[in-house]
Amino acid sequence: MVRRQVERGSMSWSALSASAQREVDAVVSDWLSAADEGFAQAQFALGFVFEDGAGVAQSNEMAAHWYIKAAEQGNADAQCNLGSLFAKGSGVAQCLVTAALWLKKAAEQGNADAQFGLGSAFQNASGVAQSDAKAIFLFQKSADQGQAWAQFKMGFMTLSGRGVPQNDVKAAQWYRLAAEQGHHIAQNKLGSLLLEGKGVVENKIEAAKWFRKAAGQDYMEAQFMLGYVLMEGLGVAQSDKKATLWLKKAADQGCAQAQCKLGDMFVQGRGVQKSDAEAVKWYEMAAEQGDERGKFLLGLVLQYSSDGVTKNDEKAAYWLRNLAKDGHVEAQFELGLLFRKSCGVLQSDVEAVKWFKKAADQGYAKAQCELGEMTAQGLGVAQSCAEAMRLFKKASDQGDAQAQYMLGLMFKVGFKSMAKNDVKAAQWFTVAADQGHFQAQCELGFQF
Secondary structure, three states, rough: OOOHHHOOOOOOOHHHHHHHHHHHHHHHHHHHHHHOOOOOOHHEEEEEEHHHHHOOOOOOOHHHHHHHHHHOOOOOHHHHHHHHHHHHHOOOOHHHHHHHHHHHHHHHOOOOOHHHHHHHHHHOOOOOOOOOHHHHHHHHHHHHHHOOOOOOOOOOOHHHHHOEEEOOOOOOOHHHHHHHHOOOHHHHHHHHHHOOOOOOOOOOOOOOOHHHHOOOOHHHHHHHHHHHHHHHHHHOOHHHHHHHHHHHHHHHHHOOHHHHHHHHHHHHHHOOOOOOHHHHHHHHHHOOOOOOOHHHHHHHHHHHHHOOOOOOOHHHHHHHHHOOOOHHHHHHHHHHHHHHOOOOOOOHHHHHHHHHHHHHHHOOOHHHHHHHHHHHOOOOHHHHHHHHHHHHHHHHHHHOOHHHHHHHHHHHHHOOOOOOOHHHHHHHHHHHOOOOOOHHHHHHHHHH
């Protein structure tokens, strides 16, 4: 029994009792004798215990030594494990080509782990020419033998349409097979599909169940998803406190999405005491990982918060510029405002116009309105009533109340070369006022 446990790696050395350790010592001694006599299975077993450090001092070099002896005799398990050592450069000089060669020898003997490993090599061009078709062929063979990682890979490749036709239903089936074997990533993926009703009948309760299983294995993506469904009450009883606990577990592991959501919880005081200072801490962690939402929210909180956070327009401008240059439309608009108001940057109407235009060209109504106001006044751009009206109209068509008010104002005063038109002015003031725009309501009050 102890021999089987150590051979399969299902029990660590420290977990064995003193008597069991003595039994293992005897077993290892027997393996050494058998290995010296050339028995391949004993050589493989020795390689395994040296790699695992079970009953002997851990040594990747000794593991490789015995794996090579067994592998050269055709032992598929040794060939597979030796391929893994070459891939990692553990106990041997790293060589991806040699790793693939040993994996191929084991895979051709039907070793499921080697088939998965070689499939991964083809998928990632690791020591072999990249080939999704060959990867799928090997993943399928391995998955059909019940190898959980291969089943997960079949789900991934099928969902993304790599090497096989894209098929949500088949992807979900593969994920389920792996998930039922305890594969944490597959459990999380299956949960996401169940939550969306993608490839499966939507079932939020079952989705939450799989998120919980994967989260229980300390998988941060699942911890985030479990926090999310608890926060929203999707398939589980809504609980901000429980949501916050799981979000923090994921955030502490570096999950940027969780860090952002945890920041949101502190801003809103959901499940935790409200604290913009704590929110800033989590948003900044996400931002430093390159998370777009983290950068944007950090930029906003640093500008507008008054709850224990020192206003820092310079830092806000840094994060917004970092995001705006990559095309983030809201960041472009906010950066334009900073240049217009001289907050954290030197005042520049030209720079403000540049960033408003970038956002406006992406259809962002607030930017179209701001750019319209600057164009009407000739600030940072050539003055043009026609262009200003065009921009106000584009924003108004999207329901922007400020743009609707500005159209009303332009018609009311007959701005620059425009003819006054009280009827059109009243029409636009009414549209804006109906959305609660205070100034438009005042204008209508003055008229009537």
